[in-house]
Amino acid sequence: MLKTIAVIGTGYVGLVSGTCFAEKGNKVICCDIDSNKIENLKKGIIPIYEPGLEEMVLNNLENERLTFTVNIGDAIRESDIVYVAVGTPMSESGEADLTFVKAVAQTIGENLNSYKVIVNKSTVPVGTGKLVESIVRDVSDGQIPFDVVSNPEFLREGSAIKDTMNMERAVIGATSEKAAEIIKELHQPFTDKIVTGSVESAEMIKYAANAFLATKISFINDIANICERVGADVKKVSEGIGLDSRIGAKFLNAGIGFGGSCFPKDTTALLHIANSVNYPFKLIEAVIETNANQRQIMVQKLLDVFGDIKGRKISILGLAFKPNTDDMRSSPAIDIIPKLVELGAEVCAYDPIAIKEAKKYLGEQITYSENLYETIEGTDACLILTEWEDVKAIDWNSFKAKMNQPILIDGRNLFELESMKREGIIYHSIGRPAIKYENTIKA
Incomplete structure (x- = not known):
């Protein structure tokens, strides 16, 4: 009816x-x-x-x-x-x-x-x-x-x-x-x-579901950070554990952490609920902390490449917290870009949808573009923050021609290591060995 x-x-x-x-x-x-x-x-x-x-x-x-x-x-x-x-x-x-x-x-x-x-x-x-x-x-x-x-x-x-x-x-x-x-x-x-x-059970289901998924993301990101230190490939680790039916493959993609309107807010709210009934929810505290730390890994990778980024031109691919939305709430870009600016970098950012929203958070401290190849032109390094389809389909010949040097720091692990080697890209991703070439970084 x-x-x-x-x-x-x-x-x-x-x-x-x-x-x-x-x-x-x-x-x-x-x-x-x-x-x-x-x-x-x-x-x-x-x-x-x-x-x-x-x-x-x-x-x-x-x-x-x-x-x-x-x-x-x-x-x-x-x-x-x-x-x-x-x-x-x-x-x-x-x-x-x-x-x-x-x-x-x-x-x-x-x-x-x-x-x-x-x-x-x-x-x-x-x-x-x-x-x-x-x-x-x-x-x-x-x-x-x-x-x-x-x-x-x-x-x-x-x-x-x-x-x-x-x-x-x-x-x-x-x-x-x-x-x-x-x-x-x-x-x-x-x-x-x-x-x-009951009403109470339904209310808890929402928080529990989002907190569990957030936990999977933070878990695999911690595993990724260990993988880098021991020479393992987190994508292979994710594949191997994801095939276990008790675990499942979803939400096991290592990267720069969760954002958006739900996971950050709901994990924090659930922690507050636990505190209000005097329950020490240490696990969700760690999930929140890991997620916050994960974003700064992108900045650190850039510093590892250059030592100092003052005066460097850095391009950013993606501002929204995920593709197919203009939502900037708790987007990694909100944390990463101001840090780059603080360290003296000149930043140009690309997003096909979210620029209007991004300006509410980031203001005019950076340059914006809806053209991917205009964004990367003349830049010293490129960071991927959002896995837009045209970012996944980037033309590597154009990338190498337009960049001052082909340095890519991929926060979404979009590309296979072997293909990056073939293309001659200096490639740093999350939880995988870096692809470096001797004496190729320009002063």
Whole structure:
């Protein structure tokens, strides 16, 4: 049975989730307090870069299954289900900031006119469901029935539409069987793998999943650093352990660590949750520390090559934290580039999508370009930070012709060592032997 759904918050999660619900025939009202964003969305102008999203938004607008409004109260009153998809940024203490969640709960309570299922889609700490329930009940005087559900998202930026339309699983934690069945029915067009339980269990599943994946990344990065010291190749190590069905190959690619809107924030929030119940979560502390240290390895590799980079021209390939997105949140570039500038390097950076966003973090201290070969021209060394497709397909003859010297420091391990030897590239990667040539570094 199709539903009328209000989605409060038109950020990454809210916009993608709401659009996909509409694609399956539901009537979806996406709301936001940002009037400029809403006016643009009404015209089909998308505030984020996500493959396939613009086309899906336009299709559902045309078919009147998807609407956008700043009138959140009206949307709540008209809906059967209210999704809360507002931001929960990391506060200075490391815990999730629930300011927006609390504000939305207040608004829901003020506009509760019939039974609603209130769904937390935002990533929130354990106990938030009870907090939302308490606020809504207090504001509405407890006269109108409602239920609260935790339904965490597991979207990957760059493939969010695919991840939603073909969910690996849906997680539903509800305060009643009735609410669980309503949200379960809503997800049946997307997946038949549905995990149900308490609100608290669903809230913990989100943090536990992201923390585990972050742990795999930090683990293989620590292994990579040992590999370099003992002469092993981390790609072969990853292949060998990844074939073990108990381990699996995913998230075992050594590199410069995790970034984006989820892993850094969620690992820190989980650590805060553990601390709040007096549990010493040493493992996740190490995961966070390893990830922070991993980024500086790129700078150190550059220093190992030159000794001093003051006055050197350095090119950067990739600014976004991953390909197929313009998301700069916790991108390695944010840590690496300022350090290079601090050490006196002149930096030119390439990214096909994320330059506008990158300027919010990096300002005008560097030069930006949407042309890869213009970026590397006349530079002394090149660092790969994002595995864009055109970076993977780089033409080595052009690379060697345009660079002052063919020095490549690959933070994503994109290329095979043998091919770099054949091309004559001075090549440093993560967790693998460096390819060097005697007396080839220009002063």
